[in-house]
Amino acid sequence: xxxxILKYEFVQNALLASLLASIVCGLIGxxxxxxxxxxxxxxxxxxxxxxxxxxxxLGINPLYxxxxxxxxxxxxxxxxxxxxxxxxxxxxxxxxxxxxxxxxIFISLTPGFVPDLMSFLFGNxxxxxxxxxxxxxxxxxxxxxxxxxxxxxxVAIALDEEYALARRLPVRILKMGLMVLIALSIVILIQVVGxxxxxxxxxxxxxIASELSQKFRNIMIYSILIGIFSCVAGLIISYxxxxxxxxSIILAGVFLLTLVKTTKKLSLxxxxxxxx
Amino acid sequence: MSDTPxxxxxxxxxxxxxxxxLEGISLDIFPKDFILVIGPNGGGKTTLIKLxxxxxxxxxxxxxxxxxxATRLGYVPQFSNFNKNxxxxxxxxxxxxxxxxxxxxxxxxxxxxxATDAILKRMDLYDLRRKEMxxxxxxQVQRALIAxxxxxxxxxxxxxxxxxxxxxxxxxxxxxxxxxxxRKMAILVIxxxxxxxxxxxxxxxxxxxxxxxxxxNELDRHTLEKVYGCPVELxxxxxxxxxxxRH
Numbered sequence: 001x002x003x004x005i006l007k008y009e010f011v012q013n014a015l016l017a018s019l020l021a022s023i024v025c026g027l028i029g030x031x032x033x034x035x036x037x038x039x040x041x042x043x044x045x046x047x048x049x050x051x052x053x054x055x056x057x058l059g060i061n062p063l064y065x066x067x068x069x070x071x072x073x074x075x076x077x078x079x080x081x082x083x084x085x086x087x088x089x090x091x092x093x094x095x096x097x098x099x100x101x102x103x104x105i106f107i108s109l110t111p112g113f114v115p116d117l118m119s120f121l122f123g124n125x126x127x128x129x130x131x132x133x134x135x136x137x138x139x140x141x142x143x144x145x146x147x148x149x150x151x152x153x154x155v156a157i158a159l160d161e162e163y164a165l166a167r168r169l170p171v172r173i174l175k176m177g178l179m180v181l182i183a184l185s186i187v188i189l190i191q192v193v194g195x196x197x198x199x200x201x202x203x204x205x206x207x208i209a210s211e212l213s214q215k216f217r218n219i220m221i222y223s224i225l226i227g228i229f230s231c232v233a234g235l236i237i238s239y240x241x242x243x244x245x246x247x248s249i250i251l252a253g254v255f256l257l258t259l260v261k262t263t264k265k266l267s268l269x270x271x272x273x274x275x276x
Numbered sequence: 277m278s279d280t281p282x283x284x285x286x287x288x289x290x291x292x293x294x295x296x297x298l299e300g301i302s303l304d305i306f307p308k309d310f311i312l313v314i315g316p317n318g319g320g321k322t323t324l325i326k327l328x329x330x331x332x333x334x335x336x337x338x339x340x341x342x343x344x345x346a347t348r349l350g351y352v353p354q355f356s357n358f359n360k361n362x363x364x365x366x367x368x369x370x371x372x373x374x375x376x377x378x379x380x381x382x383x384x385x386x387x388x389x390x391a392t393d394a395i396l397k398r399m400d401l402y403d404l405r406r407k408e409m410x411x412x413x414x415x416q417v418q419r420a421l422i423a424x425x426x427x428x429x430x431x432x433x434x435x436x437x438x439x440x441x442x443x444x445x446x447x448x449x450x451x452x453x454x455x456x457x458x459r460k461m462a463i464l465v466i467x468x469x470x471x472x473x474x475x476x477x478x479x480x481x482x483x484x485x486x487x488x489x490x491x492x493n494e495l496d497r498h499t500l501e502k503v504y505g506c507p508v509e510l511x512x513x514x515x516x517x518x519x520x521x522r523h
Contacts, residue, residue: 034359035359149381150381152375152380152381155364156375156380159369159372160359162353163353163357163372165330165331166349167373167376167380168330168346168347168376168378169377210363213363215365216363216364219363
């Protein structure tokens with residue numbers, strides 16, 4: 001491969017965005033998978049569409065709109081789970097659809113053509129501007145520091161919430177905090193793979209890492225590395241074959257997952273066969 | 277037994293939605309007490325210890341803990357409660373018993389790890405310490421749950437149905453073990469089958485929405501009938517296997 005392409009700024013930006021996305025995937029994804037928050041995360045990411053539409057209508061940076069709405073929605077879901085106002089799966093379904101609906105209404109109200117709507121839905125890592133990268137870097141730092149500081153607390157609520165309560169841990173604050181961190185991660189990931197594919201990047205690297213290790217800390221580290229691999233592989237495919245980058249990244253991940261699972265199954269099969 | 281209770285529950289009521297589960301509960305737990313909590317299913321036994329542990333908050337009434345004790349309550353839940361989906365080794369699982377509301381932001385220190393090793397050896401889990409929690413047998417999980425509770429050096433230990441999931445020989449050794457640690461801490465056991473504890477307990481609390489409290493040898497047929505809402509056969513202490521029968 002030609003090293004020349006690395007000198008283009010858009011390629012550098014794409015690589016930095018991949019790195020940021022992979023870090024948050026690795027830090028937050030394992031909590032989403034073990035605590036079964038995947039559908040919550042899917043719902044949250046779709047609420048971003050509402051923020052996006054409003055931001056277009058107001059004429060401000062769509063990323064700001066998306067961030068505000070996703071964070072508010074995460075607090076709302078967290079609050080609902082605490083108070084048991086409504087069934088959470090019901091609420092998530094409604095937020096999911098309502099987010100998209102509100103976004104569509106605002107976009108239709110906005111005069112003129114909305115240029116990069118597709119890139120928000122499906123991501124376009126090759127067009128991430130400097131200003132958005134700065135925001136993403138800041139958010140990534142917040143996620144990183146929070147997970148470092150509250151690691152024990154997050155593990156405690158993911159493993160056994162009741163026991164954490166009995167040990168007088170601030171479970172409610174930790175749960176809310178985790179929801180907000182998921183929201184921040186989603187904002188970063190939307191730029192890379194888009195609203196619709198966010199949930200894949202939060203779960204696929206973790207699914208692969210879980211095949212390779214049984215240790216939570218290792219799963220985090222492997223997920224980051226696998227995320228980087230998927231992003232870079234997807235980026236290369238998308239650059240050379242002129243395919244959509246978000247889709248290429250996800251499919252690179254799915255391919256790796258299939259490969260790892262098949263290899264593991266086959267090696268188990270051979271082990272059993274050689275023992276007979 | 278000293279005269280000041282470590283935990284004092286006064287006139288506590290609790291329920292889910294509008295349905296009361298417990299009403300007007302009062303109970304004192306003294307240092308090195310051994311309390312059996314019995315009563316019919318759905319009578320509120322587990323709810324009672326969840327209230328004491330602070331997992332749920334009472335509708336009304338007060339639960340007073342000695343200030344030294346809030347971080348030194350050990351809890352052995354019925355073992356289906358933790359997330360088996362979460363990858364964690366036996367060592368790390370037990371180690372987590374060391375963290376509480378005041379220290380959870382700090383990393384575990386050498387003291388925490390030494391205490392964990394010691395309790396793992398005592399619970400005969402040391403050789404399994406690197407194994408995943410979800411690969412353990414029922415009895416091993418039970419011992420890991422007890423280890424996690426004991427590693428915090430508790431002053432009061434709560435056990436929810438500790439005898440249901442283990443076989444008989446394990447039951448005997450669990451009883452000997454509880455008698456041994458009872459020299460250092462108060463123990464409160466929820467059980468639907470008080471028979472094995474007949475020779476060990478000091479007080480018995482029958483819970484069925486209300487709480488009836490008795491010292492040893494004070495439990496009479498009248499109270500049990502009130503608690504269970506049906507006639508029960510009651511036999512004397514000291515003959516463990518026929519101590520108490522539900523019909």
